[in-house]
Amino acid sequence: MRPCIVGIGGAGGSLLMQFLHNRDVNFAFKPFGESLAFGDVKGVWLDSDQDDANDQVFFGRLEDGKYPGYIISHDVIDPNSKTRKYIMNYYGHDLKVQGYDRRAEYLKAIFEIFEKNEVVKNLAKEEFNGLENPLLSYIWRGGLRQFTSITATNGFGVTENSFIDQMKNGAPLRSLEKALSPIIPGKPRKSNGSSPSKVQGKVCDSLLFIASLGGGTGTGFINPLSRYVRNEERAFPIFVLGAQTEMGKDTRHAEEGKRNLAATIAMYDLLTKTKGEGIDCLILVDNQTLAKRCGDNYEAMDKAVFEAMKPILDPKNYPDSFNQDDAPALRGEVLEGVNFPPIFVPFYIRRISSKGKGGEADLVHGALKKEERDGRILYPNALYPCDPKRADMALVFVSGFVDENAIIDSVWEATEAKIPKNRINVYRKIGDARKNEILILLRNPYGGVPTNLISEDEGASTFEERMFQIIQSALDFLNEEKISLIDQADYKQRTKDALKDYFYGNGDKSGLREHLEEAIERLKEGSKPPLFDHPLEIFSSEGHHEKRQDKSYSSRSFTLEQREEIEGIVRELLAAGGSKAS
Amino acid sequence: MIQMRYEDFWFIFAFLLMVGAYALHGTYLGGLYSKLHKLKKRDFNMDQLCQTCKQPQGSNFNTLAISSWSLLFVCLAFLFFLTPDIYGYGLLKIPTTASGELSFGFFALVVMGISLPFYGFIPRIYSYYEVPAILKKAIFYCVPVLLFSSLLLSTYLGTIYPARNDAFWNLSYLLMILGEAALLLPIYAGAGGRLR
Numbered sequence: 001m002r003p004c005i006v007g008i009g010g011a012g013g014s015l016l017m018q019f020l021h022n023r024d025v026n027f028a029f030k031p032f033g034e035s036l037a038f039g040d041v042k043g044v045w046l047d048s049d050q051d052d053a054n055d056q057v058f059f060g061r062l063e064d065g066k067y068p069g070y071i072i073s074h075d076v077i078d079p080n081s082k083t084r085k086y087i088m089n090y091y092g093h094d095l096k097v098q099g100y101d102r103r104a105e106y107l108k109a110i111f112e113i114f115e116k117n118e119v120v121k122n123l124a125k126e127e128f129n130g131l132e133n134p135l136l137s138y139i140w141r142g143g144l145r146q147f148t149s150i151t152a153t154n155g156f157g158v159t160e161n162s163f164i165d166q167m168k169n170g171a172p173l174r175s176l177e178k179a180l181s182p183i184i185p186g187k188p189r190k191s192n193g194s195s196p197s198k199v200q201g202k203v204c205d206s207l208l209f210i211a212s213l214g215g216g217t218g219t220g221f222i223n224p225l226s227r228y229v230r231n232e233e234r235a236f237p238i239f240v241l242g243a244q245t246e247m248g249k250d251t252r253h254a255e256e257g258k259r260n261l262a263a264t265i266a267m268y269d270l271l272t273k274t275k276g277e278g279i280d281c282l283i284l285v286d287n288q289t290l291a292k293r294c295g296d297n298y299e300a301m302d303k304a305v306f307e308a309m310k311p312i313l314d315p316k317n318y319p320d321s322f323n324q325d326d327a328p329a330l331r332g333e334v335l336e337g338v339n340f341p342p343i344f345v346p347f348y349i350r351r352i353s354s355k356g357k358g359g360e361a362d363l364v365h366g367a368l369k370k371e372e373r374d375g376r377i378l379y380p381n382a383l384y385p386c387d388p389k390r391a392d393m394a395l396v397f398v399s400g401f402v403d404e405n406a407i408i409d410s411v412w413e414a415t416e417a418k419i420p421k422n423r424i425n426v427y428r429k430i431g432d433a434r435k436n437e438i439l440i441l442l443r444n445p446y447g448g449v450p451t452n453l454i455s456e457d458e459g460a461s462t463f464e465e466r467m468f469q470i471i472q473s474a475l476d477f478l479n480e481e482k483i484s485l486i487d488q489a490d491y492k493q494r495t496k497d498a499l500k501d502y503f504y505g506n507g508d509k510s511g512l513r514e515h516l517e518e519a520i521e522r523l524k525e526g527s528k529p530p531l532f533d534h535p536l537e538i539f540s541s542e543g544h545h546e547k548r549q550d551k552s553y554s555s556r557s558f559t560l561e562q563r564e565e566i567e568g569i570v571r572e573l574l575a576a577g578g579s580k581a582s
Numbered sequence: 583m584i585q586m587r588y589e590d591f592w593f594i595f596a597f598l599l600m601v602g603a604y605a606l607h608g609t610y611l612g613g614l615y616s617k618l619h620k621l622k623k624r625d626f627n628m629d630q631l632c633q634t635c636k637q638p639q640g641s642n643f644n645t646l647a648i649s650s651w652s653l654l655f656v657c658l659a660f661l662f663f664l665t666p667d668i669y670g671y672g673l674l675k676i677p678t679t680a681s682g683e684l685s686f687g688f689f690a691l692v693v694m695g696i697s698l699p700f701y702g703f704i705p706r707i708y709s710y711y712e713v714p715a716i717l718k719k720a721i722f723y724c725v726p727v728l729l730f731s732s733l734l735l736s737t738y739l740g741t742i743y744p745a746r747n748d749a750f751w752n753l754s755y756l757l758m759i760l761g762e763a764a765l766l767l768p769i770y771a772g773a774g775g776r777l778r
Contacts (some may be wrong), residue, residue, distance in 0.1 A: 024640020025722040174738070266595040318618060319626040319634045401617050430618070430635060432712040434775055 001312060001327040003239070004147040004204035005043040008211040008225070009218030010052060011243055013045040013070070014298065015210045017058050019313075035067055039313030042147040042204050045070040045227075046139060048097070048217045062143055069143075073221065074129070076138035083123045083134070087113055092491040095135065104262035105485075105499065105538060107220025108269065111136070111228075112539045136228040149203045150233060174431065206237035206327030209279075212267050212287075214245030214259035226279045227322035234446045237327040238279045238322035239334075240270060242303070244384070244470065246287040251263035264474040264516065269342055272535040281334040283344045283441065285383040286466065293380075308348035308383055311397035311439040316430040325397070325427045333425055334443070340530045342443045344395070345463065347531030350437040355401060360402050362437045362531045364410035376461045386463035388415050390449065393423040398438040399431025411440065447528035453520070464523045467531065471516050471523075478503055478513050502538045512536055589668045592755055596612035596762060598656060603766045607707060611635075637658035639718070644705040646722050650765055651704055652694050653729040657758045659693040660686075660736035661751070665743045674743050686737060721764055723726040728761035 007016025013338050020043045024036045045059045045068070053070050060066025063075070074096040075128065077084050113120055114133045121132045127548050128134040145151055146482065209226060211218025226238055270282055285305055294300035317324055336344060349367040368388050371378050374503045379388065394411050404426045411424045419442075431437065446463040453468040460466035478485070486499045505511030519532055615631050639647075666672040673689045674680045682688065696718075735754035739747060 022640075025646065025718045026642060033642045034640070036638060040638065093646060314659045315634075315637065317634055318621070318623075319630040320618075320622045320624045322630065322634060346748075403621055404623065428621075430614070432772075 001206055001237075001325055002039060002202065002204050002315070003041055003206040003208035003237075003279050003327065004144055005208045005210060006046055006225075007043065008046045008209060009215050009471055010047070010049075010220050011212035011245075012210045012218045013047060013056075013059070013337075014044050015241075015302050015305060016045055016068075016089045016245065018302045019043055019210075019309075020058075020072055022399065038310060040202060041313055043068055044144055044147070046073060046143070046217070046221065047071075048073045048221075058542045071139055071143045073135055073139060073217075076134050076142075081127060083120060083127055086123055089122060090117075090119075090492065091495045092488070093495070094490070104219045104265040105502070107217075107224065108265065109463055109495065109499075111224035116539050133228065136225060139225060140229055140232060144207065144229075147204050148207070148236070149205050149261055150236060151203070190450045202229075205417045206239065206331075209238070211240070211242060211266075212245055213242040213263035213284075215262070219262045222266055226270070227273070228275075230273075230276075230278055234276065235328070235371070237331040240279050241283045241285065241309070242267070242270075244284060244286045244288070244466075246291050247469075255477070255523075257473050257480070260473040261477045265469055265512070268512070268515070268532045268536065271530060272345070272532050273341060275335055275339050275341075280331045280339050281290060281342050281443075283345055283346060285346065286385065288460075288466075289383060289385065291560050305383070306348070308346050308439055310398060311348075311427075311429060311437055312433070314397070314399060314429040316399075318428045318430065321428065330395075333393075336393070338444075338529070341392075343445075343447050343531075344441040344443055344465075345382060345386045346389075347379065347382050347388070347440040347442065348438070349381050350435050351412055353434060353436050359400070359412045359436065360398075360406035361413075363398065363400075363402070363436055364396075364407060364414055364440070367438050367440050368414040370409075374459075376459065378461050384463065385443050385460045385466045386442065388440075388442055388443035388445060389418040390447060390463070391415065391419055391445040393443035394419050394425070395441040395443070396424065396426045396438065397429065397441075398426065398436070399429040400436035401427060402436070404428060405556075444529040446523070447532070448526055450526040451524060454509065467492075468520060468523055471520055475513060475516050475520075478516075498540075498574060501540075510534075510536075585712075587668075588722045589662065591712045593658075593662055593668075596660045596759060599759075599762060600768060603769045606773045607710070607769055610769075611710070614641045617678045632710075636706070637712075639705065639713060641707050641715075643718055643722065644708070646726070647708060647765070648701045648704050650721065650725045650729060650761065651701065652697065653726065653733065654758065654762055654765065655697040656690045656693050657729050657736065657754075657761070659689065660733060660740070661754055661758060664689070664736060665745070667746060674740060686740065709769060713768045716762075717767060717771075719759075725764050728764070732757035732761065 005016055005019050007019075008011045019041060020035070020037045021030075022035050023038060024033065026033065044062060045053075047053055050072055053061075053072060059068050059070040062071050064070025075093045079096070079166060081095070087093050087110070088096060091109070091113060093106065093113065095110065097106065097110075111133075114124065114135070124132050124134055128137070131137045197282060207226075207229065209222055211222045213219055219566070222242070226240065229236070229238060244263060249257055263349050267282070268281055273279070285308075287301060290301040290304055294304055312325070321328065334344070345357060347367045349363065349369075351363060351366060367381050368517065369381060371380055377387070382388075394415070396407055398407055398412060407426045407428075410422045412419065412421050446467070451462065451464050453465060460469055482504070485503060486496050488496075492500070500506075501511060503512050505514055515532065515536065522531065611628070611632070614635070615628055618626075618631065662668050663672045664674060666675040673685060679685045679688065685768070732754045735750050739754070741749055
């Protein structure tokens with residue numbers, strides 16, 4: 001697969017740097033020429049803090065035609081924007097808030113406002129040339145889409161009927177028109193040296209969002225942005241790599257409970273979309289696990305994540321399986337047999353190449369190796385705590401001269417036959433001479449076994465325990481910080497009321513707190529996925545949601561199959577109408 | 583028994599180094615095909631293998647590699663065919679070209695022109711190998727320096743002709759062969775490592 005990788009926020013940006021590290025040579029003092037990343041992936045950094053963007057040199061401003069580039073999400077909003085003023089006066093939310101405000105519900109609320117408030121939509125349409133959601137439109141259509149296969153151009157610009165042309169046709173934006181002119185077809189994009197250059201390579205077949213779960217910008221943006229892109233592109237593969245923040249206070253002294261609440265809200269929103277409505281899967285890595293391995297060295301942690309993900313991006317497939325792992329094929333596999341986005345946990349190991357038979361078993365058993373420590377079973381090569389035997393599917397990306405059946409047998413043995421062989425998919429890569437590496441992605445490795453969850457300061461050994469730590473911490477924060485969550489100085493009364501209902505419910509017991517308590521009960525009972533069962537909104541126009549009976553369907557939207565059927569009928573009607581006219 | 587001259591030996595050595603790399607490259611692809619064929623799920627041909635094996639090395643590296651190879655051929659030509667000392671013929675044997683002010687530059691251009699068809703293969707061959715970053719940097723920074731130094735020494739030897747300086751000739755050759763070895767190292771290391 002060749003994704004356009006979108007790093008959101010500080011952590012997303014740091015991780016993205018690893019993925020976009022230029023594999024071409026360059027002068028140390030003055031880089032020039034084209035940028036070439038491993039697997040020929042492309043990437044964009046999305047942030048909401050201009051100071052953070054100014055404090056680094058790797059990313060240039062995408063608007064200025066630089067690559068690798070960054071977008072500041074609210075740059076499209078003029079400080080004197082009518083839309084901004086209305087939202088501030090009506091709700092108390094500022095469209096130009098900096099991302100370090102660790103309130104995930106803040107950004108969630110902003111995007112819901114654009115979806116639900118007709119006055120806001122009309123103001124935005126008037127101000128932004130017909131676009132109802134300028135923030136997300138700017139990010140997607142003006143930033144990310146051009147790198148993907150959706151854009152039918154010469155690879156550098158956008159189509160004639162595109163967002164850019166709309167904006168150029170009289171959009172009263174501060175700098176966007178001038179800034180986006182380098183992105184029109186045919187014009188080269190500047191590298192972050194002085195010489196103009198092009199983005200080399202092919203277009204991307206998917207999106208991979210990278211964000212921290214528990215941070216600021218990443219946690220807040222990930223769901224609205226992925227949902228917006230999904231609404232625009234029904235079948236385009238969208239994957240998320242989420243890095244769970246570690247325990248304790250972070251560098252900005254944000255409390256663990258607050259961060260875990262933000263992480264929980266982000267995961268909740270991501271995982272309660274039905275198939276085809278949101279992301280296609282969530283790959284989880286745990287900074288707590290990585291911190292133990294890398295000694296709190298963030299750069300080493302980022303590198304470890306990148307190394308683990310490399311087998312997915314490695315373009316050197318076996319010649320008999322050339323397109324085995326192109327993104328649409330992978331999307332089909334990850335969604336096989338589920339009605340909701342699944343969670344994947346990576347296991348990774350790298351070994352010096354070994355000759356002779358038995359190498360496959362060594363690799364698999366090495367990756368899924370378990371250790372006993374203080375009476376607990378731990379898996380040291382997992383990037384998130386979990387028990388592999390509880391997974392319902394395995395995607396295995398392996399490089400070297402390996403036999404597929406031997407890999408399948410080894411995984412089946414290592415998981416004690418809990419994963420059926422027909423649910424173990426192997427993607428073989430040629431790799432390089434010196435080493436073999438294997439990445440095993442285990443789908444939904446939780447449930448099936450009742451568990452007595454213990455809240456410990458550290459050392460979660462299963463997915464359930466780690467989730468319990470996060471969700472319980474979020475619940476504790478919800479219960480302790482009621483006032484500070486709702487009674488922010490900038491919020492208007494309607495916002496405070498909506499947040500109170502969202503967090504705590506209103507008699508019908510359908511607030512976030514209640515749903516999280518239910519999630520913990522499901523973890524204890526060993527219920528199989530999904531972990532969270534019901535989407536929640538802050539500004540629900542219909543009041544509170546009743547718990548839906550059918551977990552497969554959202555109460556207010558069609559499934560993917562229904563949408564496709566409707567689209568088919570519409571196309572037929574249009575074709576029939578067209579032939580009558582002629 | 584034909585006695586090989588000292589210079590003949592080094593010329594053949596430089597040539598064999600290139601031929602050896604090319605042969606190893608072919609063997610590598612053949613070996614890779616054979617190993618993957620044993621593990622195949624369905625049939626594939628060599629073209630498909632070549633297509634999947636290729637990975638871009640970057641435009642800067644490719645440009646530098648092509649320039650370095652072109653410089654290498656010029657260095658070889660200057661070392662062995664600038665003066666008639668070694669083979670009895672050379673640029674300086676031809677009076678009309680020998681006396682020209684730009685004759686050396688012209689000679690270099692002719693050599694580059696003759697070796698032009700070869701340059702298209704260079705990025706393709708390198709694309710089959712994982713070239714470590716450190717080796718790329720070594721090729722980027724060191725190889726041009728080595729080859730230019732060799733070229734300067736050969737040019738000097740051409741200007742002092744018919745006088746000779748064996749020490750300078752040896753040094754020029756050493757610098758050239760080090761540059762050639764660095765350019766061929768991705769193939770020897772990559773193919774050799776895989777075929778172990």
